[in-house]
Amino acid sequence: MEQTDARRRLEALFNAHHAELMAFVRRRGAEANAEDVAADTFVVAWRRLDDIPAGAERAWLFGVARRLLANSWRGQQRGMKAVERLAANARSSPTVETGVSSELTTALAALREADREVLTLAAWEELTPAEIGVVLGITRNAAAIRLHRARARFASALKYGVKESRWLRTWNLVRGSPKQRREAEHE
């Protein structure tokens, strides 16, 4: 690819997706270094322009940003921090107005991180299962199955409440964090 063509392509990618990419990064709790991550993502895109799948550019960029974030957090368990902050805010502001969102955020925060991720990719990033597959590095079918199961668990948590959700309790017992497992055992 000629240098000028490459440059034009990168500019087109930037113009089409940089705002959404910034929002994606911020949603994942990286408010302070969102611009760093976004810039790094486009530098990776520049180096790998030929690898970017046509028609899935946005998802590909999200996937790169996701990996950069995971690397920068280095196992600090800060992924999806924004969701947890939302839940905390909702719990600490039990007003009538926030009642609805409090239910939603509490149910969302109670899910496994993998469930939260796939749900928010579908809801907030408005990605299709095929695009979610690109972000997560899994097949479209696997993404569709994960999304289907996560929706079911989230709906169950909303309908029955987090503590009463059979789905959630089972999942927390089997796959939850140590804290979630302890809580599930005492329910």
Added chain:
Amino acid sequence: MNNHSRDPIAALREIDPQPNHQLSPAVSGRLWARIEERIVTDTTAPASRQSVFSPRRLMFAVSGVAAVAVAVAVAVLVNTSPAAPTGPSVPLGDAMASCLDAESAGTIADRDFAFDGTVTAIGDEERVTFTVNRVFVGDLGGEITLVASGMAAGHLTSNGGPGMEVGGRYLVSGDEDFAWSCGFTQTYSDALAAEWDAIAP
């Protein structure tokens, strides 16, 4: 509408923490400038590049371009074609100049991190994962993955950077997610480790 009877995905959109994607022109412009700063090599005059590059980034750029130069040189020497670049080619120009900063106790101390590590994996884009044996500078966990530009491509080495391989033990320093070459990352030796140890807080 009651949350219980709604589509969960639609319900979640209500609590989107970033419902508005719009960025101000200033933010977009600043972001593009940062990207351009990293990718522009031949279309910007050297003088203006110097003015916008931070020392850290310029060091990285020089190091990265030097790695490309070494790749080309190695290929020419063995009379084979260089590996196909994964992105646009990078003109070499004056960037073959040596590192801007030389490794020393003082410059190591200024880095975000410095550690003694053993390579456990080498991934795409020259991402190298280390088990951290000892930390000299920074707050590191037991494992770290860094971009080791010019040091993780098997037979290639760049200025003062070792050719890393799985199982190898190195003294690594750098900033952000980058392990610097230019002497900032070297094959482990007790003598050098003792020097780095002396700068540890």
